[in-house]
Amino acid sequence: MALTRGLASFAAFFLRCFDFTATRAEVLFILLVGVLFVSNAVQAGPEKPNFLKPISNITVAVGREAILECSVQNLNSYKVAWLRVDTQTILTIDTFVITKNHRIGVTKVEQTTWYLHIKDVQESDKGWYMCQINTDPMESQLGYLDVVVPPDILDYPTSADMIVDENADVFLRCAATGSPLPTITWRREDSQPIKLINGSEVLEITGEFLNMTKVNRDQMGTYMCIASNRVPPSVSKRISLLVQFPPSVWIQYQLIGAYQGQRVTLECHSQAFPKSINYWAKNSGEIIPHSTKFVPEIIGENYKVHMKLTINYLGEQDFGIYKCIAKNPLGEMEGSVNVYKIPHPNLAAPSKDKSGLHDKLDQGNQQWPDTSQKVTMKIPLQEDMNTSQASKSRPTDCITFYNIISLFILYRLFFCSFT
Template sequence: MQNIYTILLLLYINLAYSQEPSFISHISQKLIKDIGDEAEMACSTKHSQEFNVSWVKVAEDPIDVSIVLSSGSTLIVKDPRVSLITEIKQDSSRYIIHIHDVQEDDASIYRCDVITGINDKISYYTQLLVGNQPFIYENSSRSLVVVERQSVQLACFAGGYPTPKIFWRKPNNPILSMGNILKIPAIKKEDRGNYYCIAGNGVGNDTSRRISISVEFPPVVTALQTSVGQAVLYDAYLECHVEANPQPAISWIYKGIEISNNQHYWISDSVTADDKTDSFLRIMKINNYLYGDYTCKASNNLGAAEIKINVYAYSQKSPYITHITQRFVIDIGGEIDLDCSTRHSREHNVLWVKIAKDQINGSIELVGSTLIVKDPKVSLITQIKQDSSRYIIHIHSFQEEDASVIYRCDLNVKISANSTKSLGVEEAQSTLIIGCFAGGYPYPRVFWRKPNNPFLSTGNALDFPTLKKKDRGNYYCIAENGVRNDTSRKVSIEVEFPPLVTISPTKVGQAVNYDAYLVCRVEANPLPSITWMYKGVELSNNQHYWISNFATADDKMDSTLLINIKNYLYGDYICKASNTLGAAEITITAYSKYCFHKHMHKIKHYIHNAILTVKINQQSKLLSFYSSSC
């Protein structure tokens, strides 16, 4: 009997050792797919015919339930995009999950299980990552109000795959900082304005958030002229410029008494931009007792400031016309001089006006020393002296159409259709004159200004001897005479010019496997096309490069090239911009830089792998935290 038990025990041991253990021989590596792609994840097993093999989509959050996709040869999940392919053989088998039209929700960790017992299983993991364009989390900074010299910190957090790169910009400025945090240790009033947190990962468009910083500061008061001369019974004009936040209270003071609008004074404030105000004081028909120091004072809850402007007397006589050419008779083809002589007109504009027969209004031939009419037969001769001047229009080769025409010499005219309207011109045009003509009683004063600028010029004509791109923008012709409100006309000048490309710095050093950022700034009108070149080949977004263009202001763009640097990617990169007027380019060199943190990179790599299979949300945050530039 004992021999029988011995034989049965030997047979059982032999049978147990003759059955080879089941195991997973292979599982697909991590997959990276875009939305709409196809994805396949395969799990290969050995000696698993007697056991159940299943695919499970692992829940990202412990409170969620993992989803069983398949069990053996049966597809469990009810999703028309998901299918199961099985290849079952005697010794080895493959279980393939196929996902058609991949969506963002498919991104997860997937587990292949071989169930070997009630509480026993063999598990291998893989991961499907789905590229999605960046988004900015709601816990990022919002607009804020701070006091000057306060320390400010802006935070911006972004999600998406691949992990977005975050950088900060301000309009008309290059990149301010890279990373989630922008620090301004002691903020100044010049730092106020809009800041943009921009997140990009090469998938779709970059995402940005605007954060407005309003900086409160005490008033700063300046004046274009601190000394103004005027004759008795003429109007004197005083102006001061105030910069402050919150909005200041502005007052004018004479001999210790605050001035208000009356028969002697007229005060007008004009807000030219955020935190900037221009204040004007008009002293009407000044008398001897109104000369002296006038104080422009501004105050808000943070402080006060003031500036003094001295008004002094000087002699000036009323302007008048002493002589003008009378009716004349001339033969066709002949020449004629039209002479207008004036006295004391240096502070006024002398105009020649040509009025055709049966017309009430005419065309402006000249303004002061500037010839307006574009006629090769007409030229201008001026003889301007301290007390007397002559403005002579010379017409040669007189034609029949010039007959029966009235020529009038004026010291002022009403607003007419001849005043300049908006226009577009090319840079380097030899000259540009814009005109503005106003009338009323008393005679109005005409002056020109540009937003955020003091007076540009006084008079009917604003002259640009050589137009430059910096001259583009809006100009305002303002006429005022103290009767009701000022009258103004906006003239927009759009200047077209070929691209200008600049960079800072010209060389960028970075270690292998780190990101290098190359930035070029382009200024052009019309809008240029911008390309990046490397070794004669135009670059596009791929696994090595990410290109982002950002308009910082009218006619200005910044282009950023992000390189995931490798040994074979060092060298010269060209940023090129072109439009209908020309092209320009500049070279930036990417060179190898030793990284002192390489030993840390390996540690971070191990931490990354350990966290990766636990929780995707944590993985994303840790990757952002550990992604450091060399």
């Protein structure tokens, strides 16, 4: 009677759980296993089997192997089976694999522990698993398999590289999947701060969206969106933001004084995106090519350009206005430098042999003395020197004569007073 009940129970369970695409041989094999499973279940034993400990819940990264453990004591002739709960699928009975999933396996250690192996774990393997003993009624316990998935950034709807006009609003998005759900962090590849809508600047910001208003050329660059969920490895995507604007030109020294024969270097700074065409030209519009006399040089960095023009041995015809010109599809800009002539310092200074003066630079201003102010000296003639000596000797002679007369008068007065 018990055997009949057991076979009926197994048949009902088989019809509910088994895959009907099996061949006749597989069905006969399963029925045979069922008979053994049920026949062992009706055997009376001195003590019923029970579980030694609960099944531990485990967490496994996708692609790895998951192993669930079921420990039983006093099993005697009963059998242990593993089932997938949500699909009601029989996976193994004792040491036999029932499912057609080639990634499923089972191992037994002595007569106490059964291990369910799931190789190359997929996210779909996540769920509850049951370890069951074919007692009447059946004994079972559950264990949960959690499958974690490293983050992955979706090509869509994640933002692609973009080109915008200066002062436009920019909205970037980074969408990612993973288990658990990844956290998105934004930062600039060049480690420069990110300027937010409220005007504040931060080195990094968290969130799926990055919004910036009225972007300028300084915000041009590569932005990194990094997805992480504590399941290695983290992933990132580079999004290039290009800000286009017409050329602008800045010149520090617009007036340069130089003397003939001197070597001078003119400098000009420009900014533009798309990158501009840069060149030097004379005031007449004639482009200045590279030569032994004129040496143009362009140093570029991102959207910034530093232009130089070296003029070797200035000639009379080389003084005048020079233009630095920058052009791109959005516009054109130019700046001018006026090279004017100044006197040669060595020719303008007075001769030391003739003047006898020690000419030197003004220590305070570090400039050449004003050569337009001439220094003159009057050299006295010989007859003027004689006249001067005569005029200087007369007062001395007069003083001596007057002294003699005065002494004579005093002598007479003194002598008469006694007579």
